[in-house]
Amino acid sequence: MEHSDEIKSLFKMYLEGKTDAVQEKILLRYLRDHKDAESELSAVMEAVWREEEMAIDEATDPEAELELIWTKINRSRRKRSTHFPLLRYAGALILLCSAAVIWYKLKPGRQHVVDPVALVSKTTVASEKIKMLLPDSSVVYLGSETKITWPEHFEPGHPRYISLEGEAFFEVKHDATRPFIIKSGKLETRVLGTSFNVYAYPADNTVTVTVRTGKVGVIENRNGIRTTLSLLSPGMRITYRNNDHNYQVSSVKATESDGWISNRFVFRDENLGDILFKLQRYYDVRFEIKNPALARCRFNATFFNQNIHGVMRQLSIMSSGHIKYRINNNKTVVLWGETCE
Incomplete structure (x- = not known):
């Protein structure tokens, strides 16, 4: 996949957060090996920006989009440090970082101010389990002694932030423009549309995320430093230990992720x-x-x-x-x- 038109298409997908690990590796290799890559991809950014300007939703949150791009860059950097020498990809990553910043500056509506949204919470008691519907029609099953907090409505173009203490199974309604992000202690679970289980009781030493369908990104946010830990597929589970911040990814039966509901x-x-x-x-x-x-x-x-x-x-x-x-x-x-x- 060395043809420049294909690379331009791939870079556009990268800006939109739609690339997978293999595609990102191809893009990084192209950026490293081709001296004209910067000018080619700058033209792609300008073209995509013009398209966005024609169909801009004034409620779109460019800072949230920038955060998504930086998350993808961070994941690529971690993979590169594991499998490739550091300096070989330095220039490519600098260009991608620059692309993220330029994209952020070019996006219209950066001065848009969003009014604060009231938060709603629900807490279950021991032995209680409930099923509830969020404002975006996502379904949540709450386990016992669990607290969930969410905005009374989700803003168009903005991430859907949820806070969780306890255990819950989520069936998230797909929305590519609004990532669904669950904050549980030091971990963030990020999805677009999928079903998965989060076990995150503050009194426990471990937090687990188990995926039944779709893909789920798990990010550690510790002392202001964000690190992408894993991208989980169906039948995968990450177990994170709060005391030493170590984690393990394992395989499980996907159907076990929500067994407690029944x-x-x-x-x-x-x-x-x-x-x-x-x-x-x-x-x-x-x-x-x-x-x-x-x-x-x-x-x-x-x-x-x-x-x-x-x-x-x-x-x-x-x-x-x-x-x-x-x-x-x-x-x-x-x-x-x-x-x-």
């Missing part, structure tokens, strides 16, 4: 302590482990449409009888017994 809880090689910590929110119970060694027992377990009695009975069987338990008034579960190790 009372289906899936655990893969997790210790008993973490399992009970997560289950107590959905069953509104408190667990007391008399022998701390039991908390280290590890399980692969699936609980489907079971009450707390069924859950504890299954855990006891899976532990070969090592775990003993007593349920008091369906509010407190006491566990004791020998270690599983």
